Amino acid sequence: MKMVRSWFVAMFGLWLATQAAMAQAVDLPDFTQLVEQASPAVVNISTRQKVPANGISQLGIPDLEGLPPMFREFFERSIPRAPGGRQPQREAQSLGSGFIISDDGYVLTNNHVVADADEIMVRLPDRSELEAKLIGADPRTDVALLKVEGKNLPTVKLGDSNALKVGAWVLAIGSPFGFDHSVTTGIVSAKGRSLPNENYVPFIQTDVAINPGNSGGPLFNLDGEVVGINSQIFTRSGGFMGLSFAIPIDVAMNVADQLKKTGKVDRGWLGVVIQEVNRDLAESFGLERPAGALVAQVMEDGPAAKGGLQVGDVILSVDGQPVIMSADLPHMVGTLKPGTKVVLEVAREGSRQKITLAVGSMPADDDQQMASGGNAVPKSDNRLGASVSDLTSQQKKSLELSGGVVIREVQGGPAAMVGLRPGDVITHLNNQSIDSVATFDKVAKSLPTNRSVSMRVLREGRASFITFKLGE
Structure with missing residues (x-):
C-alpha cells in the first residue's frame, strides 16, 4: 500500500512539473509569424564612397589607422603623389539595415549608415538590388530617408513608441556583420534614455542583441509593428554587451515627414544652456526635490x-x-514647430511662476562659444578663498555680459574644493546677480553657513551652476 502511495505521489509531482513547464512555455511568445510577415520589408543597405587612399596599401604596407599619429603623418607625407599632384583614391564600403515604409519605395535607416556615400544600394529579401536616392538626413537624430524606384513593394506596419512599456518583448531584424535577415529578441529595458551628445532623441533601451550591420534596422513589438530604429550600442569590446538603443519611431517619422517635404528638419529651440539639478542645487534654489532643468545661460x-x-x-x-x-527639455522642445507658444512653469527666487513664450527655430550651428580674458587688476579677498576683479569693458563686450567678476587667484578654501580656476567668471552668487567686486564681497560676507550655496560660473564660454557649503 505504501509503495502504491509513493508511486502516486511521484506521478502527481511529475504531472505538476509538466503542467508548470507547459504553462511557462505558453507564456513565451512565438515570433515565427511575426518574422514571416515583417521580413519582406526589411532591407540590407550597402554604400560606396571614394576616399583618398593612404597609398600604403599600394606599397604593400599594412593600413595606417593603427599607427600613432606621429608615425602615420610621417608615412603619409612620404608617399609619392599621383601625376598632377592628385591624391590616389580608394573605395570604402559600409553595410547597414533599413526598412520600407511606403509601397512606392521610401526607406528609413540611420544617417550614419549612408553619410557621405557616393552610391547607396538597397537589397531586398529576394536578392534583387535597387539604387537608392538620398532624400534627406538629420544627423541630430541619426535618421535618413531614402527612395528607390518601385511599385507595390512590401512595407512594415508602424506602431506607437509612446505606448511601448518597459519589460515588453521586442524583436530586431537586420544584417549584423552582413548576415542578412538575422533575428534577435529581448525586452525593453528602459525608455527616454539620454546619451552623451545626443540631446534630441529619447532612446528606447533594450537588451536585444545588436551588432555592426544592425544599424538602421527595425525594432518590432509583438504586434509586428515598428516601434524604433536600432541605432547604437554601449560596448567596451566592440560587440554586443546587453545594452542597445533604438530611436523611437514617432521621432523618426516626424523627421522623415519633414525630410520628405522640405529635405531638412526644423525643430524647436529656446536658446538656453541648461544643467541637471542635483540635491545641493535643489536645496540652494529652495526646491523640495532635485528635478527640472536649471538655466545656466x-x-x-x-x-x-x-x-x-x-x-x-x-x-x-x-x-x-x-x-x-x-535632458527631458531638449526632447520636449525639439519636437515643437518653430513659432509654437508654450507655457513654462519655472522656479524663480523661491517661488513658482508661469512664462509664456514662442519657441524659435534651431540655428544650423547651435553651439555658441564665448571667450574670456583680460589684464591683471587689483585683487580682492573674500570668504571663498579666491581673489577676484571687475571685468574690463572689453571682457564684458566679448562675453556679452553687463557685469560679473573674474577670478585672478585661487587661494584655497571652498573655491579650491569646487575646482574654480583663474579666468573663471562669476555672474551669480547665492541666487544674487554679481555686477562688481563690491557686490561680490557684500554677498560673500553674508553667505549662510552649513547650507548649500549656488554660484554661476562662466568658463571658456560655457556657463554652469555649482554649489558649496561654508563651515562655521
Whole structure:
C-alpha cells in the first residue's frame, strides 16, 4: 500500500512539473509569424564612397589607422603623389539595415549608415538590388530617408513608441556583420534614455542583441509593428554587451515627414544652456526635490531671452508636462514647430511662476562659444578663498555680459574644493546677480553657513551652476 502511495505521489509531482513547464512555455511568445510577415520589408543597405587612399596599401604596407599619429603623418607625407599632384583614391564600403515604409519605395535607416556615400544600394529579401536616392538626413537624430524606384513593394506596419512599456518583448531584424535577415529578441529595458551628445532623441533601451550591420534596422513589438530604429550600442569590446538603443519611431517619422517635404528638419529651440539639478542645487534654489532643468545661460536675442526667461530659473514643466531630468527639455522642445507658444512653469527666487513664450527655430550651428580674458587688476579677498576683479569693458563686450567678476587667484578654501580656476567668471552668487567686486564681497560676507550655496560660473564660454557649503 505504501509503495502504491509513493508511486502516486511521484506521478502527481511529475504531472505538476509538466503542467508548470507547459504553462511557462505558453507564456513565451512565438515570433515565427511575426518574422514571416515583417521580413519582406526589411532591407540590407550597402554604400560606396571614394576616399583618398593612404597609398600604403599600394606599397604593400599594412593600413595606417593603427599607427600613432606621429608615425602615420610621417608615412603619409612620404608617399609619392599621383601625376598632377592628385591624391590616389580608394573605395570604402559600409553595410547597414533599413526598412520600407511606403509601397512606392521610401526607406528609413540611420544617417550614419549612408553619410557621405557616393552610391547607396538597397537589397531586398529576394536578392534583387535597387539604387537608392538620398532624400534627406538629420544627423541630430541619426535618421535618413531614402527612395528607390518601385511599385507595390512590401512595407512594415508602424506602431506607437509612446505606448511601448518597459519589460515588453521586442524583436530586431537586420544584417549584423552582413548576415542578412538575422533575428534577435529581448525586452525593453528602459525608455527616454539620454546619451552623451545626443540631446534630441529619447532612446528606447533594450537588451536585444545588436551588432555592426544592425544599424538602421527595425525594432518590432509583438504586434509586428515598428516601434524604433536600432541605432547604437554601449560596448567596451566592440560587440554586443546587453545594452542597445533604438530611436523611437514617432521621432523618426516626424523627421522623415519633414525630410520628405522640405529635405531638412526644423525643430524647436529656446536658446538656453541648461544643467541637471542635483540635491545641493535643489536645496540652494529652495526646491523640495532635485528635478527640472536649471538655466545656466540665456542666449542674447534668443526665444528664451525675448520671453523673459532668466539665468537661475529652474524649468519644471512645459505645457504641463513635467521636466524630471534636464535632458527631458531638449526632447520636449525639439519636437515643437518653430513659432509654437508654450507655457513654462519655472522656479524663480523661491517661488513658482508661469512664462509664456514662442519657441524659435534651431540655428544650423547651435553651439555658441564665448571667450574670456583680460589684464591683471587689483585683487580682492573674500570668504571663498579666491581673489577676484571687475571685468574690463572689453571682457564684458566679448562675453556679452553687463557685469560679473573674474577670478585672478585661487587661494584655497571652498573655491579650491569646487575646482574654480583663474579666468573663471562669476555672474551669480547665492541666487544674487554679481555686477562688481563690491557686490561680490557684500554677498560673500553674508553667505549662510552649513547650507548649500549656488554660484554661476562662466568658463571658456560655457556657463554652469555649482554649489558649496561654508563651515562655521
